[in-house]
Amino acid sequence: MSNSPRLLTPGPLSIALDIKERMLTDLGSRDVEFRAITEEIRRYLLEIAGGTNNYAAVPLQGSGTFAIEAALMTFVGAADKVLVCVNGTYGARMAAMLRRHRRDCSVLSFPATVPVDVDQVEQALETDQSITHICFVHCETTTGIVNPYRALLASARQRGVVSVVDAMSSFGALDIDAARDEFDILVSSGNKCVEAPPGIAFAVVHNGLLKRKTTHATTYSLDLYDQWLNFEQTREWRTTPPTHVAQALHSALIALHAEGVSARHTRYSANCERLIAGMRRLDFEPVLDHEVQSPICVAFRSDRHVPNARVFDDLYNHLRAAGIVIYAKFHEETRSLRIGCIGQIEDVWIDDALAAVEDFAGRQNGRLRSHRSGGQAALQGAPS
Numbered sequence: 293m294s295n296s297p298r299l300l301t302p303g304p305l306s307i308a309l310d311i312k313e314r315m316l317t318d319l320g321s322r323d324v325e326f327r328a329i330t331e332e333i334r335r336y337l338l339e340i341a342g343g344t345n346n347y348a349a350v351p352l353q354g355s356g357t358f359a360i361e362a363a364l365m366t367f368v369g370a371a372d373k374v375l376v377c378v379n380g381t382y383g384a385r386m387a388a389m390l391r392r393h394r395r396d397c398s399v400l401s402f403p404a405t406v407p408v409d410v411d412q413v414e415q416a417l418e419t420d421q422s423i424t425h426i427c428f429v430h431c432e433t434t435t436g437i438v439n440p441y442r443a444l445l446a447s448a449r450q451r452g453v454v455s456v457v458d459a460m461s462s463f464g465a466l467d468i469d470a471a472r473d474e475f476d477i478l479v480s481s482g483n484k485c486v487e488a489p490p491g492i493a494f495a496v497v498h499n500g501l502l503k504r505k506t507t508h509a510t511t512y513s514l515d516l517y518d519q520w521l522n523f524e525q526t527r528e529w530r531t532t533p534p535t536h537v538a539q540a541l542h543s544a545l546i547a548l549h550a551e552g553v554s555a556r557h558t559r560y561s562a563n564c565e566r567l568i569a570g571m572r573r574l575d576f577e578p579v580l581d582h583e584v585q586s587p588i589c590v591a592f593r594s595d596r597h598v599p600n601a602r603v604f605d606d607l608y609n610h611l612r613a614a615g616i617v618i619y620a621k622f623h624e625e626t627r628s629l630r631i632g633c634i635g636q637i638e639d640v641w642i643d644d645a646l647a648a649v650e651d652f653a654g655r656q657n658g659r660l661r662s663h664r665s666g667g668q669a670a671l672q673g674a675p676s
């Protein structure tokens with residue numbers, strides 16, 4: 293038995309013991325064994341992305357954001373213009389990065405509960421012919437909404453604009469196939485549906501983009517082209533890799549390959565359905581329509597039990613005391629709390645989380661009732 297908290301978060305997540313155990317071995321970063329592991333990581337990533345023929349996988353040290361920023365810096369130049377589709381935190385973050393690097397961008401925004409609208413994207417591309425790139429998030433983890441990934445990529449291809457996909461929380465669980473979808477750049481990391489520890493992100497890049505002349509990075513660490521070239525020429529990372537995390541990622545990719553993306557999707561969907569059914573009974577509703585709800589994480593709203601961020605903090609701490617960790621922030625726009633369904637989650641974890649939420653809701657009711665009846669007998673009479 294592990295005494296780790298049970299993570300019901302959309303990354304980092306609870307991972308398998310044998311994957312953690314891989315981190316007990318110290319390897320030299322330029323050693324032949326580590327180079328072989330690096331090669332295999334790159335090969336598995338490509339295979340899972342469906343990009344064995346025309347793509348390259350470029351791992352990068354750091355969290356997912358590092359690889360997003362590296363992709364934008366490397367592949368968006370001063371003469372380019374980017375259309376950024378935003379319906380949550382991570383889309384907005386891409387726009388913020390581009391602005392910080394003084395790249396020209398225009399933002400197409402949607403409410404957090406509405407998927408990116410393909411017609412509006414096409415209209416924007418039609419209206420502004422100077423747009424060279426489009427960025428969007430596959431599964432916007434802010435609410436767990438799935439954006440129309442294939443239709444957006446089809447529009448990008450038709451218009452000849454370069455696509456940059458944030459697939460951080462979808463790679464490994466949602467259907468991604470480079471050969472079929474022909475994205476240009478897709479970015480993800482090890483610590484979401486790949487079920488590895490945090491520390492390594494990666495981009496899957498179409499070979500046609502990997503040319504010095506057409507890349508633009510002005511930083512050393514975030515130059516994905518240079519990182520790629522170095523892997524190709526030496527099989528080594530340019531700077532010290534997280535060697536232990538890389539070994540764990542290697543094991544996690546072997547496990548993902550063995551399980552299969554669609555079986556992993558099914559496993560997460562079962563977690564998600566169990567959670568939604570239980571939360572509904574407690575008067576918490578998902579903020580998304582069923583058709584756009586991913587099995588990655590669910591945003592729940594209950595104006596009765598969790599009306600604001602202050603009460604959310606109490607609920608968070610109540611769950612934490614029960615050994616359960618959910619996403620730590622209340623989402624003001626949708627007034628929701630977020631619970632992850634990914635990782636090595638056991639059914640009993642979800643049942644225990646539901647019991648803890650029920651207990652909390654009961655105490656809340658008790659508190660309200662005693663407040664109304666004059667403030668005595670706080671916490672008394674938790675209803676069934």
Ligand SMILES: *Cc1c(COP(=O)(O)O)cnc(C)c1O
Nearest residue numbers: 355356357382431433458460461
């Ligand atoms: C988690 C996440 C990120 C950011 O990844 P970090 O590892 O926290 O830097 C970006 N986009 C999406 C869709 C995510 O889910």
